[in-house]
Amino acid sequence: MQFGGIEHGIEFTSERTRKIAKKLGYNHSGIHNLCSAWLVNPHDSVKIANLTTIIGRHFLKNEFGRNVPGIENLPDIGEWPKWWRGVTSLYAAEIAINHIYSSTLSHEHESSAIDHPSYSTDSIWNAWHIHCLHNEEYFSKFGHQDELKEFLQRQRENRIQKMVNTTWTDMVLVEVLNEYEKIQMNNKIPIGNITVRDYVRALAWRKAYSAAGAINLN
Incomplete structure (x- = not known):
């Protein structure tokens, strides 16, 4: 099995995730920053998805809000990248994957080819699957959002x-x-x-131009 592995939290995030896993009775092998791409057999993917759903429900009901010990100073939805409700599925899936593969999971099962960062300057052919992250790197969601607003x-x-x-x-896409x-x-x-960054940027702007041309922006 292979999982996308790219940093999307801080030490607080990892420590809190491990503590919640222990509280709920799940094993955690200490493998963090697992992303949303899973290359596993179909049977395992169903197991991971089902357990992720169960754990995710617990997170949404019990692990966010000013009344929760340890995060009293955070908004109800949390704060990125420390502890954020918007990526509940990542926290829950991390626990599920660590539990299901507790006897075999290691850093060898993290692949840079999947969930490859969109700001990477590696060749596009090193990325099987691209993940556009929430950070200030270019190309990222926030960086593109600012440019799009300016446009x-x-x-x-x-x-x-x-x-x-x-x-x-056109040159970028033709060359690909x-x-x-x-x-x-x-x-x-x-x-x-x-590069991955140039390819993603070209696709994003092609889509933005198409959308802007289809609506009235007067």
Whole structure:
């Protein structure tokens, strides 16, 4: 089995997750920062999902709010990245995976190919699955959100000019297709020129331009 492993919390998060696992009677092997991509057999995926749901319900009912010991100074929804209600499924799944695979789970089961960070400068061909994180790196959700807001505040003519001039995004996506054709022809992964960050950025802006062109932004 393989799981995406990319840091999305702090030591407080890890320690609290371990304590909750112990309180609920689940084993925890000390493997943290497991993400939402699981490469496991179908039977195990159902087991993980079912246990994650059970643990997640407990989290939502009992592990957030100013009345909960240890997080009295946090808002009811918590605070990212310390302890945040919005990623309850990650906390719950971490406990479920550690419990189900308690006798075999190790850091060897964390894969950089899945849940690969969207701000990575690695070749796109090193990433099977890309995870856009909540942080200030570029390309991340917050960074793109700020750029998108700035774009939408521009004058209409300026936005149209930006949308029409898609040379950069087109070049990135065409090059990815060219590299893919080389893979098909040579039956091996090339040392690609397009990074994960550039690929994600091109896709995001292509989608943003399409959406902006389909609505009235006057």
